[in-house]
Amino acid sequence: xxxxxxxxxxxxxxxxxxxxxxxxxxxxxxxxxxxxxxxxxxxxxxxxxxxxxxxxxxxxxxxxxxxxxxxxxxxxxxxxxxxxxxxxxxxxxxxxxxxxxxxxxxxxxxxxxxxxxxxxxxxxxxxxxxxxxxxxxxxxxxxxxxxxxxxxxxxxxxxxxxxxx
Numbered sequence: 001x002x003x004x005x006x007x008x009x010x011x012x013x014x015x016x017x018x019x020x021x022x023x024x025x026x027x028x029x030x031x032x033x034x035x036x037x038x039x040x041x042x043x044x045x046x047x048x049x050x051x052x053x054x055x056x057x058x059x060x061x062x063x064x065x066x067x068x069x070x071x072x073x074x075x076x077x078x079x080x081x082x083x084x085x086x087x088x089x090x091x092x093x094x095x096x097x098x099x100x101x102x103x104x105x106x107x108x109x110x111x112x113x114x115x116x117x118x119x120x121x122x123x124x125x126x127x128x129x130x131x132x133x134x135x136x137x138x139x140x141x142x143x144x145x146x147x148x149x150x151x152x153x154x155x156x157x158x159x160x161x162x163x164x165x
Contacts, residue, residue, distance in 0.1 A: 002030050003082025005138040006110065008129050024138055025110035025120050025129075026084065029103045037098040037122070040088065040115075044079055051076040051086070057155040068154065071116075087114045095122040106131050 004027045029035040034045050042049040051074040058070050071089040078084075095115075103109050107128035112118025120126060150156055 002027055002033075002080055003078050003084065006108070006129075007135040007138050008110075009133045009135065010126070022135065025112050025118070027108045028078065028111045028121070029109035031103050031105045031107060033103045033109070034100055035098070035103060035109050035121075036100040037096060040096040042076070042111075043100075047079070049076060049078060054085075057087075058153060059155045060151075085113060087116070089114075089116040098122045103128060108134070 005024060006027055007022055007024050010021050010023055028042070029044055034043075036043040042051075054073045054075055056070060057073055058068055061067050061069055069089055071087045074086050074088065075083050076086045101109075107130050109121040110126075110129055111120045111122065121128060
């Protein structure tokens, strides 16, 4: 369903997704939906998807460089009423524009909630996800390998374990 977080196989083994891994993303559009991004704003079936700015956050990248990244936290509400948090970090990122496409039968369109740091349906290396690759719906976070240290003015997520998605 639109708004579900799903686990699916990357059977294509695309280089960007590192060889046949299971991925987890949110279903944004279902068969027959028209999906588009204009100036980093999401449209489904020609309607602008509502989002409300919640707050500015800064986080430290979980990579070798450990740089600080400012981002904006929004609550996005998909058609049908599913509300969820999204993060946007960059102006002028690779996927701010996505020309209108129709989700084909037997497929879904997925996006990561961290919109500027997600290889998802907007990427030619992934595209639409066939139902045959969907393993199931994700319900909660059981564990995470991400960790962070408390430091002034830097957001450190807590309380993710066993919280519903």
